[in-house]
Amino acid sequence: MRFLFVHGTGVRRERHDRLFALVRDRLTARFPRARVDSCYWGDRFGATLGAGGRSVPGMRPRPAAAPDPVDAETAEWALLLADPLCELRVLAEAGWGPPGEGGAASGEGPAGGPDGAPGDDPFAMPGVRPAGTGVLALLAALPHDPPRTGDELGALLHGTGLAAGYPAALDSTAASAEAARAAGRAAGDAQARELASALARAVTAAALADAGADADCTGAERDRLVELLTTRLGGDARVPGARAAAVLGRLALRVTTQPLLNAWRGSLTTGATPALGDILRYQARGHELRAFLHARITADPGPTVLVGHSLGGIALVDLLALAAARREAVPGARLLVTVGSQAPFLHELGALAALEPGAKLPYGFPRWLNVYDRQDVLAYLAGPVFPGDPRVTDHEIGSRQPFPACHSAYWKQDALYERIEQAVAEAEIG
Known part of the structure; x- marks a missing residue:
């Protein structure tokens, strides 16, 4: 045998x-x-x-230098897809910084509590609503089913495969404790515009995450969705959220896999x-x-x-x-x-x-x-x-x-x- x-x-x-x-x-x-x-x-x-691996992009890595902006952006969106509310969570917990950096104590208005009502700032004026509360109200009022034609947002949602998950993305973002707390902390107009951008990115990320591999969405289409939503929430579509994006951009490069895979x-x-x-x-x-x-x-x-x-x-x-x-x-x-x-x-x-x-x-x-x-x-x-x-x-x-x-x-x-x-x-x- x-x-x-x-x-x-x-x-x-x-x-x-x-x-x-x-x-x-x-x-x-x-x-x-x-x-x-x-x-x-x-x-x-x-x-x-x-052929010695010549078919592989990046087989000969570039010299060490500053992070590639494309890599950083890709990593940041990977983090958002994993947790669409992560930027809002940064704003909800950190607000807009200590006195002198645009927060409530700098004179722009009161900060709100976890439910969006004033409460964190002992000097808040009773009955004065933070500007972010209005942004959150605009989000809650957005239509769940924009038309396919005659509306760029609706056409993009249907053209990218995100229309099915969009209503749930709207609802989950608007109803989140993170959004309510961040809105309460957004005391002035500048913070409200940044909040609008963070909310728009959260909704877009939630819709993308829901669609998964069935999404047919390029980076340009994704960015245009964020711009359109930001504008409808009263924000500046051309200016990304500075504070949350800065924090999460650095974090994303460390904790997501894409930059590592590229390198x-x-x-x-x-x-x-x-x-x-x-x-x-x-x-x-x-x-x-x-x-x-x-x-x-x-x-x-x-x-x-x-x-x-x-x-x-x-x-x-x-x-x-x-x-x-x-x-x-x-x-x-x-x-x-x-x-x-x-x-x-x-x-x-x-x-x-x-x-x-x-x-x-x-x-x-x-x-x-x-x-x-x-x-x-x-x-x-x-x-x-x-x-x-x-x-x-x-x-x-x-x-x-x-x-x-x-x-x-x-x-x-x-x-x-x-x-x-x-x-x-x-x-x-x-």
Whole structure:
């Protein structure tokens, strides 16, 4: 009897040799008379950047300098999409600064309490409403369904896919405690104009967040929506909110992923190429790897247990199913063991080369033990995808490790080899 180990995606020689030594020692301890071989394919059939990554924007990063304004703007909107009320929250909590910076104590008017009524400023004049209260009233009065034609705001909302989420965006912003508190703090006209801009950005961000990937909205269209809403709220459409934007602009560059991705895209792409690239290359040129596996399996005519990890399991499922469908079962392949494999999921997607979506495993396909860890997001169940097939068995193993560590933790667990030993006995492989 022979075991043939087929490694997974992203594995290259050094990693393979360490992993295979572990698998070989564990299998040999349980099957002292069996041969344990490996089918290393990473160098020959794995992915590389043939042009050195010249297709990747930012592969050669610009010299360190001041933040790119486009990056800063993109990061700020990423923060707004995650929390449309974040600018309003800054204004609600920080107001417009200490005396002398335009706040209520500088003589421009009273500041309001959390509900928009005067209350935070002990010198507020009773009965005098902050200017921001009027802005909030204008927001509450905006129509929920602007017409498609004859109204630029309505045309933009419908043309960008934001019309469906716009009414809820209006309501959630207008009814928020952040908006009420910020309006109460906006004592004078200057603060009211800034509040109008922050409210317009909050409404636009909420509508964009609701639409998600279904939004068809460019940056220019987004900015025009903000301008139109700001104007309708009595603000200056050409002047962004200075205080909140300044605070959140700096924060966004630190806490959002886009600037980091822009800066590190080249190195990230290079680092991800073996793992992701191997899968993509297999989808396009999988026949090369399958032919290599077939040659390695048939080089020894004796009974063979095929052990495939991750992409190695996908390739083995494809190979065995294609051969069985041609009524040319791979000689010697008596048992398939897949560990942390995506083959069942690819079958559901219709992305397995060997099987149409929903098709059963062909006659001649060997017994299949599919081992998974529910913490491993790259491991899938085979039994429910091939219901009623007695050849297919799922077995769960728990490494108590999070992903991605759990994707490789199978090989150090005695439970894996115990289950393989049981499957070998059930298949009556001597």
